[in-house]
Structures are given as structure tokens and as C-alpha cells.
Amino acid sequence: MAAPIGSKTPDDFSKPGRFQYGEADYVFESKPWAEPMPFQISEFDRELRGRWDHAMEKGHFRYTLSTLKTKVIPGKLKYVAQLNMKRATERRKPQEIQSVSQPFNPDLFNFLKIREHEILLELSPEQMMNGVADPSSEDSNTESTNDRNIIIINISPLEYCNILLVPSVDRCLPQVLTQNAIEVALDMMLISSHQGFRIGWNSLCAFASVNHLHFHAYYLDKELAIEYAVTKPVIGGCHEIVSYPTRGLAFQLEERNVKQLAKLVYRVTSYFHSNEIAHNMFITRGTVFGKDSDSTDRTVRVYVWPRRSSYGAKTEDAFNIAVCELAGHLPIKVEHEYDTMTEDKASHLLREASLSVEEFDNVKKQLMPVLNGK
Template sequence: MRTGKCVEPDTLIIEENIVRMAESFPYSDEDLKGVSSTEIDGYQNSKFDLLLRQKWDQAMRDGHFRYQLDKVETKIIPGKKKYVAQLNVKRATERRKPQEITIVKQQFDAKQFNFTKIKSEEILFELEKVASNSLCNGENLKRRTLVIVNVSPLEYGHILIVPDIDAFFPQILTQFAIKTALECMLLSSHRGFKVGFNSLCAFASVNHLHLHAYYLEHDLFVDTCSVTHLKGSLYELTAMPCPGFAFQLQNRNTEDLSRDIHKVADYLSEHEVAHNMFLTYGKSFDSQSTEPTIRVFLWPRKKFIGIKEEAAFNVAVVELGGHLPIKVEELYGSLTEESIEETIRSACLEDQEYLSIKQDVTKLFS
């Protein structure tokens, strides 16, 4: 598999059920427009959004999901954070059984389920951009990024983005994957479009590099809350129960921002720290600016291994961002901001460990 270096032919993994060619969605840098200030109060759809929604709706009509996702019951929890809680019991009961994960840097295992083994009907389209190809033994290696349905959706339009699908990377963020996440955000003109990532031991259920994306037509506290500048492009989020790192996209420069985010993600992976990454449209960190920005949050958190005791929700990426898919109907009606934050804090690192990580991460930025 590729890890940034050329791979010898005898190390390549050959799959029996390799994903075949999919419909292409071509785009260029000119299409990376994102949400403009004139659209921030509405929910507009770009060519990317229209194709995604059309294909997703058809897949739902054709029965390629594990359950029908009708209008999701939603309520806003009273309090400062205005947590968005949604009752979705079937996602917990009918989703694919998670793989056994014990470490953050667990190797890819071709014998386990991976995204080359999905049904062709689950593929929506392939993202196609003139990309940086790696030259290996005189051959150009094309990076294929597939957009597929999440068969156990948590919200409307819930998809998986699988960057570099043929490289068989484990669920460890690469700079290319982060850049792909930023570009997908910019391809959408819908301010409710979200992209997320769960590392291994942070509720990733498949050890094959992938991102989550979906639409949420409710504002989140993290869209506008204040952050503190640390160094360079690095900020800190302390307004949510779990502290973490924050970045914003400026001047559509996905190359520089993806490189900076990857510095932190790579540090966390190398030090066996579980983590979650969340991308959302929101207010610029510069209080004087009226232009919407893409906010990126990266939370180091406690490892999750094994079976969790029954709770209203698991603490994964969207939950850290303030969106709570509730899996236990009996607990849905009794949620309060206090009970929610108590559950979220159970995933936080101890203060001293977080402060040590913060010091190390800050040193990565000049």
C-alpha cells in the first residue's frame, strides 16, 4: 500500500471483489467556491450537492440502505450550547458490526471488510480532479476517491468519502485525505454540509481510510463559538466539554491547511492518541470578518476499546461537535445539557495528558 512512498509490486494487495469504475464527477479548483456571505443564511445546492442528493435519494428508493431514514425526530436541548439531539435507534441496532480495534495505528487487514467489497449499487460517484500523481517505476498511479452511501445513515445525505481507495490505507489520516475533506466542503454550497473523521479507538468501525459527510439543517454551537489563538494557524477550542485544536480555511488554500492539520493528526497517531476531526461552515475566527469560513476541529480523546455500557449516545466526531444521534429511545426524552456534557466528558483526556499534548503540538508550528 502507498504510504507516501512508492510501493514495490509484491507488496500490493489484490482484492477479489475490487471496486469497478463509477460515474465521474469532474471538478477543478475553479469549482471550489464554498458558501458565500450572500448564501450563509440559506441552504443552497451546488452541482456537487445536486448530484449527491439525487444519487442518494435514488439509492434510498432502491433499498440500498439497512433502513429507511424518514424525517428524523429532532429537538434542540435548552441551554447555552443548544445541542441538536436526534432519535435514531436503528443506526445502533442495524449497523454493520464494528471490527475489533485495539490500537490507533492498527494495520490494514485485507481479510476484514473494506470498501472495495461493497456492492456496486452503493457507489454514488467518483471524484475526479487533476491531481498530483505519484511516479513509481515509470508508472503514474491515479488516486481514486469514491463517494459511497453509508448504509446505516445518521442524517440526510450521509455518505462515506473514501480517498485513495486502491491504496488500502488503514484508518489513519493522510494529508491527501484532509485535503479531500476540505475540497468536498468547498464543492458544497450548502452551509449545513459537514465532514467528519473517527480514528481507530475513537469509534471508527472499519479499518480502511474513510471520511463521513452529511447534511444538517440546524446550527451548532461550534459554528460560531470563540477560539483561542495558540501559534501560527493553530487555535484551541475550550468552549465545548472536551478541549481540542481548531483551524480555519483562509483564501481557499487547502494545501497549506491540510499540511498543518496533518502535522497534528500525525503526532496523535504516532503517539497512540485517539482523535476525531470535524469540518463545518461557520463564523471566521476573525471577529471583524463577515465571510463564512470552514472551521476544522481536531479533538484528542480517550481511547475506546470493547463494549460500552448503555448510554444515550456514543461520543464520536459528530457528538463532540454538538450533534447527538440518540440510540436509546427511553433516554431521549430526559436529556439535559448537564447530562449530555457529563457523557461527553467521559471521553475527554485527563487534564495533564491534554496539556502535555498541547505543549508538544504547539511546538510543531513556527
């Protein structure tokens, strides 16, 4: 049986829980990976990991997740490769996707069709407990009452404690980012104190498997080069990644203003959605822009990659180029590919998903008035 978490026992995890939080629960500080571990664990981490462990022990997943073969591929980008063959053969069949703006279809699988034991927690921010939404939100999808943000298991996990955050689950939103959803994801990052906690999101035509708004999250006990990747300013709080295989945009949490960061990222992703540009988003702890990897000056970084579209259902190659791969975490499905993967080969595969220099420069040009709020 799983060890008790705080004052709780495994029996307390037999039904979905509710985790209420406020700004007082945010953890803004994190340590460089060079400093001695173990990782710091917050109350949220303990609750989440305890419930996930309990679900694994009860057999609620399609397969058990024993220790994954993991290695850091030699090179300056330090790609983290993991061999996970079961995910390729035992996962739910991905949906056919033909458009970034494909509408929600209630007849297809969605997260209202899951079993109760797949739900771990309801994530309840204080500002929504009394049905009060942020009046300054640019998000036309903001809901004022009865907005359930649930955390569920990914029954085909790619790493330890792989979960899905499903914001506003009952509203049956398509896989399109809203400002509120981005803010909830940032909240979840900040109430975790584990520096290996990662959150990712794939748009339709960027390897999203289910057309119902959701994020992936998991713990990866390895540093990623994206945490300290070099950036240069574009405009306002928007930067671009430099010296990286894929062209993308970068943002960081400044002055602990979560709402402002969510608003800025939403302006960009909303433009991509409106213009049928496939995109992926990754949230991680990392250094403040311009700081070295060993700096103690750290924050939360958000990356958004506009990319070439992928149509239809997911293929089953060595790895698909979705958000984890763009961030430098490579879950590989074929043992031979895992054994022979090199930095050059991985970078080549990633570049195939990237916009060209001309396409990316045009995107930046079109984003200028968007980022200026015009």
C-alpha cells in the same frame, strides 16, 4: 421516482458516476443561519443528493430514513439531538479495535468488498487527472497515479445523505489520516455550497467502526454552536477551543489556501497517530475566528479533538462519543434518553471522553515543535 437533477434522470444514477472538479468549483462564501433559507445547492450537491435519493428508493440501505425526531436542547451550546433507533439495531457489527495504529487487515470488511450499487461517485480532482501529485506534500503516502477517491452510501445512515468518502480506496490504507486525504475532504466541503454539509472522521480507538481510511459526511439542517465557538491562539494557525465541554484544537481556512490548511492539520494528526493518541476531526462552515454567530465573515473550520481511547467494539449506549457528538450533533439510540436529554447531561457525557487539563496542556507543549515544522 426521484426528480431529475439538472439534465439527468434517475436512470443516469443506476451506475457509479464521476465528478470532476477544480478550484474554480470551490464555494468559499456562506450565509449566517439567521438569514432566510432555502440553502444554496451546488452542482456537486445536486449530483450527490440525486444519487443518494435514487439509492434509497432502490432499497440499497438497511433501513429507510424517514423524518428523524429532532430537537435543539435548551442551553447556550444548542446541542442538536436526533432519535435514530434503527442505527443501533440494524447496522453492520463494528470491528474490534485495540490500537490507534492497528494495521489494515484485508480479511476483515473493507470498502473494496462493497457492492457496485453502493458506490455513488468517484471524486476526481483536476490535479490528479494526469497522475500529478503535490510535490510539496509532507505525506509519505502520496500516490501519483490511479488514486480513486470514491463516495459510497452508508447503508446504516445517521442523517440525510449520509455518505462515506473513501480516499485512495484501492491502496487499502488503514484508518489513519494522510495529508492527501485531508485535502480531498476539504475539497469536498468546498464544492458543496450547502452550509449544513458536515464532514467527520474518527480514528481507531475513537469509535471508528472500519479500519479502512474513510470520512463520514451528511447534511444537517441545523446550526451547531461549534460553528462560532470561541477559540484562542496556540501557535501559528493552530487555536484551541475555550468554554466547551471537550478540549480540542481548531483551524480555519485562510487566504483560500486549502493545501496549507491540510498540511497544518496533518502535522497534528500525524503526531497523534505516532503517539497512540485517539482523535476525531470535524469540518464545517462557520465564522472566522473571533466573529459572532451572525457575522457574514465566514470560512471553513476544522476541529481536531485528542481524546481518551475507547478499546474493543463500539458499545450501544444512549450515544457514543465520536466526532458528531463532539461537534454537538447527538444521534441518540434510545427513546427515553432522547426524551430526557439535557445540556448538562450531554456535556457530562462529552467531558468523559476529553483529555484532562494536564493531559491537554502536555499535548499542546509537545505539538509546539511539530507546528513550527521542526
